[in-house]
Amino acid sequence: MTLTRRQVLKYGSFATAGAAMFGGHSLFSQRAMAATTLTGVTYLPPSYKALTYGSSGFVERLKENGGDVLNVDFYDSGQLLTADEQLPALRSGNIDFMFHTASYITRSLPILGITGLPGVVGELYRHPERLAMGSPLLELINEQLAEENIYMLTAGGGILEPEYIWSTEENPIRALSDLNGKKIRVVGYEATMALEKYDIGATRIPSSETYQALQRGTVDAGVFNISTVIGRSLQEQLDYCCRLPTTAFTVAPFMLRDRWDALDDDMRSILQDAATWYDENFISHCNDDIYPNEYWPQVEEEGVEIIEPSDEDRETFNEGTEAVWEEWLSEVGEDVGERAIALALGDA
Incomplete structure (x- = not known):
């Protein structure tokens, strides 16, 4: 052979x-x-x-x-x-x-x-x-x-620009209250943990399979960076983007x-x-x-409705990430993790 x-x-x-x-x-x-x-x-x-x-x-x-x-x-x-x-x-x-x-x-x-x-x-x-x-x-x-x-x-x-919550016409997600029961494609572990409290059905699907998953209703929405949306032409299957910074990479x-x-x-x-x-x-x-000069214009031309989350939703989501931080701190060590968070937030 x-x-x-x-x-x-x-x-x-x-x-x-x-x-x-x-x-x-x-x-x-x-x-x-x-x-x-x-x-x-x-x-x-x-x-x-x-x-x-x-x-x-x-x-x-x-x-x-x-x-x-x-x-x-x-x-x-x-x-x-x-x-x-x-x-x-x-x-x-x-x-x-x-x-x-x-x-x-x-x-x-x-x-x-x-x-x-x-x-x-x-x-x-x-x-x-x-x-x-x-x-x-x-x-x-x-x-x-x-x-x-x-x-x-x-x-x-x-x-990169954070990943937001993108959804289909049949299952729009305009606010955190719309997440309940939705089947959502999520890759990052941290984002998955943050959204679990909203009773979602988290699914890890390769980006190459996501277009068909949205088309067939296998998932209702996804947490995507705009590069994934354009790179896989997902804007053809998506109708809403709730610009809540969920995770990033x-x-x-x-x-x-x-x-x-x-x-x-x-x-x-x-x-x-x-x-x-x-x-x-x-x-x-x-x-x-x-992103601003090419990708977002393509999304808008496709007719995707871009929704800015309310201040209340932003605060609620960020306040609810405490369990995610605690889990991450337990993995990297409290001292290292707290130093990293402080440096990322500009507090050190």
Whole structure:
């Protein structure tokens, strides 16, 4: 049987299959010219124009500056690994770097929950500098990630515009009182916990399957960032958007900590340059350019009614997130968690 590269990575038979297919040369061995090849992945497809802007630019800079030192093999759209396969592949050393949505991996890396913590995300969105490279919050996050041998090169310069509650014509959600009994697609653990008190039926559906789920009535609504809406053409199935900041996320590049630490100065400089560009451009490009000038106009042209939540609903939702905070604090440790929250809220 001939194994594909994807199968080799997925099933962990890397060493054996690599020797069989390449005559003893690893997929990641240095080339004859002594250049190092880094293999990177993202599960996001190009239809996510805003979200892939950053990863594309990052990889372009690696290639432009790599010279005879660095070569890059990069796979998007889950061509090499699915979203759920990326972190295990990174940990096993079968890939060198990955771009991942923070909300997908907070169960494995709880400290990343600060980027999507209900009641905190609004402040982080308004103050992206609190999560910029060199910020105390990013340093704290990386201190905790180091315990899992993970390093986040940059958070992208902040978090993306928060995820709101989008619903269909048959099951409109205009206020918190409309949530009761609704079947809602939610991915982030923190958002799921925050909405459970409203007696929803939370469902974790991959974004690629969400269009049909809305079309068939499998779900009545979803908690989405606008990139997901446009990237999957969900505006064709949605009629209402309640702009209650429910949760949020960023898409960030990750490496193994020991892999990063072992890099020579030239390699680290090339990666650091790409990460600096990503930090300065990714979040600002999405939040300040693509979203207001392209994505939201598309939503409005489709006839989606945009509803601003009442002050009462905002206060009620934020006050009700105490249980979510307590659960998260128990996972990351009270001292670390309280420091992270204080830094995110600008209280430290």
